[in-house]
Amino acid sequence: xxxxxxxxxxxxxxxxxxxxxxxxxxxxxxxxxxxxxxxxxxxxxxxxxxxxxxxxxxxxxxxxxxxxxxxxxxxxxxxxxxxxxxxxxxxxxxxxxxxxxxxxxxxxxxxxxxxxxxxxxxxxxxxxxxxxxxxxxxxx
Numbered sequence: 134x135x136x137x138x139x140x141x142x143x144x145x146x147x148x149x150x151x152x153x154x155x156x157x158x159x160x161x162x163x164x165x166x167x168x169x170x171x172x173x174x175x176x177x178x179x180x181x182x183x184x185x186x187x188x189x190x191x192x193x194x195x196x197x198x199x200x201x202x203x204x205x206x207x208x209x210x211x212x213x214x215x216x217x218x219x220x221x222x223x224x225x226x227x228x229x230x231x232x233x234x235x236x237x238x239x240x241x242x243x244x245x246x247x248x249x250x251x252x253x254x255x256x257x258x259x260x261x262x263x264x265x266x267x268x269x270x271x272x273x
Contacts, residue, residue, distance in 0.1 A: 134219075135180075137247040138229045140238055141166060143180065152207050159207060160200045163214075170237055177209045178235050184216070210235055222249070 147165035151157035164180035218228040
């Protein structure tokens, strides 16, 4: 969704090491952008999907908050993404705009209309069709 909207491609499930010691693992980011801007500034952004099933209990929220603070103390910006951020067109557009702002991507370059859910990739659909063709061929 982020890439279809025109944002740079993030690295998924990326390990994040401390800037002061590469041997110290601060955590893993669900979606990680580390970009150098033309003026030399660094953007270090993590998108964290917080699924209600795993991130709504108090103990897990405390763990998530501690990990987020460690990452932010090391210069990362962490934006949480919830199911509600994906639920409607307006919500998807709002979260895309928020990431675009942090990544210094002009809103005028975004393709917000391309953020509708895609439940299957083109490849997955092609494989399913081929599998169905084989199954129908054997059945006849």
